[in-house]
Amino acid sequence: MEKVKIGVAGLGRLGKIHARNLAFKIPGAELTAACSLLESELAYAKNELNVQDCYTNYDEMLAKADIQAVAIVTSSGEHCKQLAAALDAGKHVFCEKPLGITVDECFAAEKAVEKHPEKVFLLGFMRRFDPSYVYAKAKIEDGAIGEPYLVKATGVDPLKYIEGALKFAKTSGGLFIDMAIHDIDLMRWFLKSDPVSVYAVGSSYGFPQFAEIGDAEAGCALYKFQNDAMGIIHTGRTAAHGYHIETEIVGTKGSIRISPVPQKNLAILYNEQGVVTECVEAFPERFDEAYRSELQYFIDCVLTGKTPEINVYDGTRSTQIAFATTRSFKEGALVHIQYSD
Numbered sequence: 001m002e003k004v005k006i007g008v009a010g011l012g013r014l015g016k017i018h019a020r021n022l023a024f025k026i027p028g029a030e031l032t033a034a035c036s037l038l039e040s041e042l043a044y045a046k047n048e049l050n051v052q053d054c055y056t057n058y059d060e061m062l063a064k065a066d067i068q069a070v071a072i073v074t075s076s077g078e079h080c081k082q083l084a085a086a087l088d089a090g091k092h093v094f095c096e097k098p099l100g101i102t103v104d105e106c107f108a109a110e111k112a113v114e115k116h117p118e119k120v121f122l123l124g125f126m127r128r129f130d131p132s133y134v135y136a137k138a139k140i141e142d143g144a145i146g147e148p149y150l151v152k153a154t155g156v157d158p159l160k161y162i163e164g165a166l167k168f169a170k171t172s173g174g175l176f177i178d179m180a181i182h183d184i185d186l187m188r189w190f191l192k193s194d195p196v197s198v199y200a201v202g203s204s205y206g207f208p209q210f211a212e213i214g215d216a217e218a219g220c221a222l223y224k225f226q227n228d229a230m231g232i233i234h235t236g237r238t239a240a241h242g243y244h245i246e247t248e249i250v251g252t253k254g255s256i257r258i259s260p261v262p263q264k265n266l267a268i269l270y271n272e273q274g275v276v277t278e279c280v281e282a283f284p285e286r287f288d289e290a291y292r293s294e295l296q297y298f299i300d301c302v303l304t305g306k307t308p309e310i311n312v313y314d315g316t317r318s319t320q321i322a323f324a325t326t327r328s329f330k331e332g333a334l335v336h337i338q339y340s341d
């Protein structure tokens with residue numbers, strides 16, 4: 001079977017997951033190179049993944065490694081310049097979300113992708129590959145709920161990992177940019193439209209440290225879409241029971257709810273504590289299958305020349321909407337969203 005030789009950039013929390021999948025679980029992929037700022041992470045690539053071609057300098061990997069594609073899983077501020085460099089070096093690109101951390105950066109990324117139409121570019125909005133979301137989308141396309149007019153999305157990180165959230169809060173871009181971007185993408189996907197206005201609120205209830213840096217521990221945003229549909233996002237960092245990702249799509253003839261009880265599996269425990277359903281712990285567990293499917297899709301696109309459905313413009317739009325949401329939260333006012341292209 002023909003294999004796509006690929007290098008991974010970034011071997012942190014998510015980079016290790018993608019690298020392991022590319023090394024062992026994606027037919028058609030061959031992980032042949034890796035890059036990280038940290039020697040300790042490169043030791044992981046060498047010892048655990050048997051990748052010997054390792055770099056601490058990304059440009060050096062692009063210049064020297066025998067690869068046709070890169071998976072960019074570095075810190076968000078690196079994505080736009082790294083994807084442009086990879087495309088210029090003749091590589092296909094899978095890039096983690098967010099596309100960029102400023103809207104101007106996203107516009108520059110659009111130009112870089114447009115310059116290389118012969119190369120595959122896929123942005124990592126992995127929820128679109130999760131089996132339950134894929135099922136919901138297919139049902140909606142089949143007319144199972146009539147015309148969808150409202151998406152209600154909840155995305156709350158586990159309280160268990162609050163220390164990490166506090167540590168990264170200053171550089172995360174804020175609650176709505178860091179956390180809500182997946183829900184923003186899902187609203188656009190299900191409603192087939194872009195929001196024209198947003199009103200967002202938020203505050204800090206148990207952890208004043210977020211308010212002290214101008215951020216929020218939890219927040220809500222209400223959107224009105226171009227096609228008159230509505231969106232509601234509730235996002236936060238302190239779900240006591242685990243990782244709570246829930247989405248409801250309401251239509252003229254019914255509705256679909258995805259994981260209203262974000263349970264670990266189908267088992268239910270009956271004991272002295274009552275009837276207990278354990279919650280999924282964090283994103284690697286919840287989206288394990290989606291992470292594999294999105295990379296399989298990327299490799300299939302490279303092998304067949306197919307153009308991915310998720311494109312660079314989805315990355316720019318979701319970033320624009322996340323910034324407008326943050327502005328509304330900070331100004332305490334309704335924000336009309338302008339899409340200057």
Ligand SMILES: NC(=O)c1ccc[n+]([C@@H]2O[C@H](COP(=O)([O-])OP(=O)(O)OC[C@H]3O[C@@H](n4cnc5c(N)ncnc54)[C@H](O)[C@@H]3O)[C@@H](O)[C@H]2O)c1
Pocket residue numbers: 009010011012013014015035036037038041056057058073074075076078096097098124126283287
């Ligand atoms: N899709 C999702 O569900 C999801 C989940 C978590 C993280 N992410 C995204 O994935 C990206 C990585 O997140 P993380 O939590 O793994 O971060 P992390 O901080 O754990 O790891 C960052 C990695 O990038 C490397 N790196 C940074 N700058 C680099 C450079 N210039 N050259 C080479 N390597 C460099 C670091 O050495 C490290 O290996 C972020 O953009 C984040 O938003 C997405």
